[in-house]
Amino acid sequence: xxxxxxxxxxxxxxxxxxxxxxxxxxxxxxxxxxxxxxxxxxxxxxxxxxxxxxxxxxxxxxxxxxxxxxxxxxxxxxxxxxxxxxxxxxxxxxxxxxxxxxxxxxxxxxxxxxxxxxxxxxxxxxxxxxxxxxxxxxxxxxxxxxxxxxxxxxxxxxxxxxxxxxxxxxxxxxxxxxxxxxxxxxxxxxxxxxxxxxxxxxxxxxxxxxxxxxxxxxxxxxxxxxxxxxxxxxxxxxxxxxxxxxxxxxxxxxxxxxxxxxxxxxxxxxxxxxxxxxxxxxxxxxxxxxxxxxxxxxxxxxxxxxxxxxxxxxxxxxxxxxxxxxxxxxxxxxxxxxxxxxxxxxxxxxxxxxxx
Numbered sequence: 001x002x003x004x005x006x007x008x009x010x011x012x013x014x015x016x017x018x019x020x021x022x023x024x025x026x027x028x029x030x031x032x033x034x035x036x037x038x039x040x041x042x043x044x045x046x047x048x049x050x051x052x053x054x055x056x057x058x059x060x061x062x063x064x065x066x067x068x069x070x071x072x073x074x075x076x077x078x079x080x081x082x083x084x085x086x087x088x089x090x091x092x093x094x095x096x097x098x099x100x101x102x103x104x105x106x107x108x109x110x111x112x113x114x115x116x117x118x119x120x121x122x123x124x125x126x127x128x129x130x131x132x133x134x135x136x137x138x139x140x141x142x143x144x145x146x147x148x149x150x151x152x153x154x155x156x157x158x159x160x161x162x163x164x165x166x167x168x169x170x171x172x173x174x175x176x177x178x179x180x181x182x183x184x185x186x187x188x189x190x191x192x193x194x195x196x197x198x199x200x201x202x203x204x205x206x207x208x209x210x211x212x213x214x215x216x217x218x219x220x221x222x223x224x225x226x227x228x229x230x231x232x233x234x235x236x237x238x239x240x241x242x243x244x245x246x247x248x249x250x251x252x253x254x255x256x257x258x259x260x261x262x263x264x265x266x267x268x269x270x271x272x273x274x275x276x277x278x279x280x281x282x283x284x285x286x287x288x289x290x291x292x293x294x295x296x297x298x299x300x301x302x303x304x305x306x307x308x309x310x311x312x313x314x315x316x317x318x319x320x321x322x323x324x325x326x327x328x329x330x331x332x333x334x335x336x337x338x339x340x341x342x343x344x345x346x347x348x349x350x351x352x353x354x355x356x
Contacts, residue, residue, distance in 0.1 A: 031078025039224030043070035049214040056209030061101025068094030070220040084125040099154035113152035119145025139172040164199035183231035188224040251353040260306035274318035282355040288328040292348040305329035
């Protein structure tokens, strides 16, 4: 499957560049509630240790496999704190390239056939936010999987065919990063070690012949996408302790619900602040936008910035250069009147002009 191998390798390289170099939201996000995911990439399968029973001619050796393909789909639930649980269905396919061992019968003999693995896993993940655009993640899973030997053979050995199932397990590690402004869609780059406990398979043309194959072990490098129905902003790092502020004069400019347009009263307050700047020559002019708690954090962050920009524009119209104004937007994170979520509080819909 050389074309799939090239695609999977290129996809993994693209994922590294996208996660480490590409632009993304200012902060990473956790999953809170239902999510769906999928991934595909390169599967590297370790050599198979094979032992034929006496009915199949006896002998032990190894089968070497080419790099192959891995893919999976998952549905899960995030608990909003970095812990996720999911159910996964997976598929892997590798071609057999050579046989070795079996005494003097086979010595690095070219072989044919392929090994297909598929199963269902229950996984637990832990995402940990370091305050970066990407979130490192680790996980583990258990389940049941089937291995299918499709005409695996090398002359003069008998052909192995059949499907057998057994307990399966895996360990995972990777990076994930939101790739849309709302944080619903996340890209991931993952490494997975996947194993199935040993099975024995039928041998073609030998009555009672069986081939015992030790546990199947796989190393998968996969590029994935995950859609979170309810993403949650990861908690920001603690704010540094600030020095005591210098004496300042503060002007409050209030807005109508969900609006960023200045009322006549608001223009009057901005005019008072502009006159104070021109009279006292303030060293620093801070214009900070705020909102009430109605709506999402993303919406209110943008609304608070539009309000701050409206006030800065009015100050500029009254002779205060925009270069002397420091704009800030806090959404609903710094209410003047503390409230619960989704509360229309007029005093929280404001812009603060601080003259220092």
